[in-house]
Amino acid sequence: LAGNCSGWGNEQTLVLVKPDAVQRRLVGDVIQRFERRGFKLVAMKLLQHYQQLCQKPFYPALLAYMMSGPLVAMVWEGYNVVRSTRAMVGDTNSADAKPGTIRGDLSMHVSRNVVHASDSVETAHKEIGFWFQRDELVAWESSDRDFTYGP
Template identity: 55%
Template structure:
């Protein structure tokens, strides 16, 4: 479900970037409209997910990636993805309550995983 977050929430999410010169613009952009937070899971999900997203700089992203197809400028790269399992856990805890993260088994799991 799309939701809009306050600047203070976005500042907390990106606190590791707070000393970077682009931080104020990032916070302004990410709090300017609704976002769709989600949790992905699966084998090597961080690595696979980041490959699907494309490079942080859209100009360096391959066609067929989200950023490669839908982005033009690095400051408007349309999607965020955790850079590690540890970051993902921190971000999931920030964005979701325990009840909002529902575990489930996909129907095709036996066909996808060994």
């Protein structure tokens, strides 16, 4: 899934807009940041009761938080999207996250830090497979590709 799906050598990454951000109606703000950066959205869904989380060895408090409300799962595609996304998201601890990052601007506490993003290409591949079926990813050509990445 992660890798050369589009034919122009782009990576894919998973981004989760966590329940605290959905409750605070920040989904559009998060999406806008990725669109403005030039990344292409190839999958998105709103989830609430996701059984796959119950099968993972999460801490009970984390599991309760992730199950506390809906979240938005997305797959973004673009050149160096994994590394760029990590920079856009900012430090896990909102007190350390720099202004201009998603967490630096929108998060107030480490336990409510708005988003999750894959930390490597390998992890992105696994996480995308966990949250999405292969046929849920949409391959499409962006008309602004040359303006974003050059000819």
